[in-house]
Amino acid sequence: MVRQRSAKPSSAGSIPAVASIFTPPDFNFVSVVTSHGWYRLAPFRWSAEERVLRRNDMEISHDGKALRVVGNADREQIARMFQLHVDIGEFIVLTRSSAPHAWVEEHGFGRLLCAPTLFEDILKIILTTNVTWSQTVKMAANLVDVCGRKGAFPTPRDIVRFTPEELKERCRLGYRATAIHRLATGIADRSIDLDALSDPKQSTEELFESYLTLPGIGPYGAAHLLAMYGRHDFIAVDTEFRRFVRDTYHKGRKVSDATMLRRYAKWGRWKYLAYWAELWGER
DNA sequence: GTCCAGGTCGCGC
DNA sequence: GCGCGACATGGA
Numbered sequence: 001m002v003r004q005r006s007a008k009p010s011s012a013g014s015i016p017a018v019a020s021i022f023t024p025p026d027f028n029f030v031s032v033v034t035s036h037g038w039y040r041l042a043p044f045r046w047s048a049e050e051r052v053l054r055r056n057d058m059e060i061s062h063d064g065k066a067l068r069v070v071g072n073a074d075r076e077q078i079a080r081m082f083q084l085h086v087d088i089g090e091f092i093v094l095t096r097s098s099a100p101h102a103w104v105e106e107h108g109f110g111r112l113l114c115a116p117t118l119f120e121d122i123l124k125i126i127l128t129t130n131v132t133w134s135q136t137v138k139m140a141a142n143l144v145d146v147c148g149r150k151g152a153f154p155t156p157r158d159i160v161r162f163t164p165e166e167l168k169e170r171c172r173l174g175y176r177a178t179a180i181h182r183l184a185t186g187i188a189d190r191s192i193d194l195d196a197l198s199d200p201k202q203s204t205e206e207l208f209e210s211y212l213t214l215p216g217i218g219p220y221g222a223a224h225l226l227a228m229y230g231r232h233d234f235i236a237v238d239t240e241f242r243r244f245v246r247d248t249y250h251k252g253r254k255v256s257d258a259t260m261l262r263r264y265a266k267w268g269r270w271k272y273l274a275y276w277a278e279l280w281g282e283r
Numbered sequence: 284g285t286c287c288a289g290g291t292c293g294c295g296c
Numbered sequence: 297g298c299g300c301g302a303c304a305t306g307g308a
Binding site (some may be wrong): 110130131132134135138139168173175176177178251 | 297302304305306307
Binding site (some may be wrong): 037066125126128129130131132133135175176179215216217218219220221224236237239240241243282 | 289
């Protein structure tokens with residue numbers, strides 16, 4: 001057992017590194033963290049009171065100018081998580097002339113919280129398909145508990161240690177276990193190359209098509225993945241989008257997807273973010 | 284028991 | 297290309 005009692009960090013683990021990572025002027029920490037549901041999925045933990053976002057191996061806060069990261073502060077991963085590389089300037093300009101988006105600029109809305117890795121984002125998107133949110137939360141927690149190491153989100157190698165049946169049974173993944181196992185296997189044996197798939201030199205349309213080749217990822221998931229990449233040309237059409245547009249603009253009447261999407265055409269490469277802002281502002 | 288949830292896939296036409 | 301049913305799970 002550990003007999004360490006002092007406030008000093010245990011000698012077994014290195015002293016936690018502290019890093020400061022500067023953020024763009026239009027960056028709003030709380031807005032990004034709560035931009036969508038990811039902060040409620042393991043291993044993320046969010047304390048609204050402390051304004052601290054935690055994962056198994058890091059603790060992140062913001063002092064107004066920079067992110068303060070205690071623990072494993074891989075800069076590339078931090079930048080990915082908070083979309084620090086995404087320039088939302090053009091979107092902000094557009095919101096100034098749209099009444100439903102009048103609050104966006106002041107609130108600092110525009111960046112979406114991502115996982116440190118594309119793999120984690122893909123899995124979590126699969127976990128959101130055709131289930132209730134409460135089940136998504138449970139499946140993510142199960143994946144971390146059953147397959148992850150020391151509270152971390154499982155890597156492809158961690159997943160491949162289990163059979164699809166074991167994943168289904170122990171993580172309660174349902175039929176999603178097949179796609180998740182195939183994805184992990186493909187990455188582990190290099191038949192799926194996520195870096196090549198998400199090559200930023202590709203056009204958004206090409207990226208979309210690339211994501212569609214991934215097991216468990218259809219048009220909804222591909223659009224969602226693009227958004228995590230800061231590209232909002234495609235709206236992830238799902239029951240939530242249909243409900244919102246139907247109730248907000250069509251008095252609850254049924255309309256085609258094409259009609260719904262037409263409403264956001266004027267937003268150009270910011271369609272999904274524009275819709276997401278409206279949905280977000282509704283709360 | 285039935286329906287459905289921030290869908291995806293494979294099949295038949 | 298497009299429509300349709302199956303697909304695990306758990307809550308309403």
